[in-house]
Amino acid sequence: MVFKEMDRISELPDELLVKILLFVPTKVAVSTSILSKRWEYLWMWLPKLEYGYRRCSEPESAKLQCFLDRNMPLHRAPVIESFRLELCNLNSKPESIKMWVLTAVSHCLRELDILHESYPAKPNILPSNLYTCKSLVILKLDGDILLDVPRMVSLPSLKTLKLQSVRYLNDATLQRLLSNCPILEDLVVQLRDYGDTLKKLTVVAPALQSLSLFIPYNHELNEYVIETPSLKYFKFVDYSDYDHYGLIENMPYLTEAYVDCCCPDIYSLVNSITSVKSLTICSEAILNGLVFDQLEHLEVCLCTVLSSNQLVRLLNATSKLKRLDISLMDDHDPHQDMDHWNEPSTVPECLLSSLQRFSWSTYTEKPQERAILGYILKHAVYLKTATIKSSESDVRKHEMMIEELALSSRASTTCQLMFE
Numbered sequence: 001m002v003f004k005e006m007d008r009i010s011e012l013p014d015e016l017l018v019k020i021l022l023f024v025p026t027k028v029a030v031s032t033s034i035l036s037k038r039w040e041y042l043w044m045w046l047p048k049l050e051y052g053y054r055r056c057s058e059p060e061s062a063k064l065q066c067f068l069d070r071n072m073p074l075h076r077a078p079v080i081e082s083f084r085l086e087l088c089n090l091n092s093k094p095e096s097i098k099m100w101v102l103t104a105v106s107h108c109l110r111e112l113d114i115l116h117e118s119y120p121a122k123p124n125i126l127p128s129n130l131y132t133c134k135s136l137v138i139l140k141l142d143g144d145i146l147l148d149v150p151r152m153v154s155l156p157s158l159k160t161l162k163l164q165s166v167r168y169l170n171d172a173t174l175q176r177l178l179s180n181c182p183i184l185e186d187l188v189v190q191l192r193d194y195g196d197t198l199k200k201l202t203v204v205a206p207a208l209q210s211l212s213l214f215i216p217y218n219h220e221l222n223e224y225v226i227e228t229p230s231l232k233y234f235k236f237v238d239y240s241d242y243d244h245y246g247l248i249e250n251m252p253y254l255t256e257a258y259v260d261c262c263c264p265d266i267y268s269l270v271n272s273i274t275s276v277k278s279l280t281i282c283s284e285a286i287l288n289g290l291v292f293d294q295l296e297h298l299e300v301c302l303c304t305v306l307s308s309n310q311l312v313r314l315l316n317a318t319s320k321l322k323r324l325d326i327s328l329m330d331d332h333d334p335h336q337d338m339d340h341w342n343e344p345s346t347v348p349e350c351l352l353s354s355l356q357r358f359s360w361s362t363y364t365e366k367p368q369e370r371a372i373l374g375y376i377l378k379h380a381v382y383l384k385t386a387t388i389k390s391s392e393s394d395v396r397k398h399e400m401m402i403e404e405l406a407l408s409s410r411a412s413t414t415c416q417l418m419f420e
């Protein structure tokens with residue numbers, strides 16, 4: 001029966017069979033080569049290749065290395081749409097990886113995605129031809145990969161660049177790469193947790209639209225400079241407790257920002273993002289005298305809602321705010337000893353004129369939290385909905401909270417209270 005089906009499938013033209021092979025993992029596609037003479041080379045026309053996986057065993061990775069050494073040079077697809085490698089072992093040879101990538105590059109490679117974990121760190125695994133690949137649109141590198149950008153570099157088609165925990169040859173490496181990617185739109189840079197020698201991070205990219213930067217705790221960075229005037233989305237996470245200086249140039253087209261940093265001096269940052277419509281923020285920095293006059297959606301992390309009356313400071317800085325969310329950012333812990341809520345003497349303007357939607361996704365019913373919630377309900381004149389997601393598991397207590405809130409005084413008689 002199976003053979004009959006096989007016969008029927010084998011009547012299809014090669015192009016169609018290759019398309020069918022695209023629906024299965026590369027490993028399975030390759031295994032069809034034993035079916036018959038006809039199938040032997042079919043998989044070599046595959047335009048998408050994906051090899052290896054996290055936590056594969058040493059014998060498996062040795063086998064993969066052998067396989068790729070033998071077969072990559074025989075690959076026949078005129079265009080390789082994507083080449084993905086996950087290499088997490090000690091024995092892949094840098095020369096081999098270079099050769100595989102080189103082969104992919106020579107087949108009009110459009111997307112390269114490499115995860116490489118090795119200890120001790122390997123020297124360069126990227127061939128210098130990669131940096132002049134005209135067809136490359138997406139480049140994602142993660143792990144122990146040294147970026148050693150040659151003098152001659154040109155990536156005219158590159159739109160997306162994601163660099164996670166890679167090593168940079170020196171402080172100029174990243175910028176040399178960026179300067180030669182004229183249409184780059186989307187950049188993610190996550191610095192290494194440990195063993196990084198980078199002291200100055202420079203991102204100058206005139207066409208960039210989306211930028212995410214992550215500086216981990218303990219990173220000994222001295223300085224960062226960001227000049228991205230076309231940016232629309234900016235995510236900035238800076239946990240480094242090392243004294244560092246930052247310069248961020250104005251971003252007049254920015255509409256959305258995500259800011260999570262502990263450094264107290266974030267004026268340069270905050271002043272360059274004042275045009276945003278949507279802001280997610282977790283920062284204890286004292287933000288006096290700020291104006292976010294376009295802001296419509298504000299999400300404040302619960303960890304800092306109360307520190308130095310941060311919530312009021314932020315509300316004070318807005319006048320068009322329509323939506324306010326209090327939540328807890330990924331991997332954040334709310335402080336156990338929250339400050340007291342100091343009821344502001346003047347009600348923030350946005351509560352009186354614009355706020356329509358409010359949500360609290362991590363409500364724990366601490367007295368300070370109840371005070372904030374009560375205050376918002378009491379003063380937000382145009383509130384349409386208030387959505388509360390409580391973490392109280394005790395049904396009785398939960399019901400009491402709902403009753404209490406239902407009876408609380410509300411400035412907006414049409415406000416709908418919702419519980420999740």
Ligand SMILES: *[C@@H]1O[C@H](CO)[C@@H](O)[C@H](O)[C@H]1NC(C)=O
Pocket residue numbers: 308309312313316344345346
């Ligand atoms: C908010 O604004 C009011 C009125 O301008 C001011 O009195 C108050 O101190 C401000 N609150 C904070 C925490 O900045």
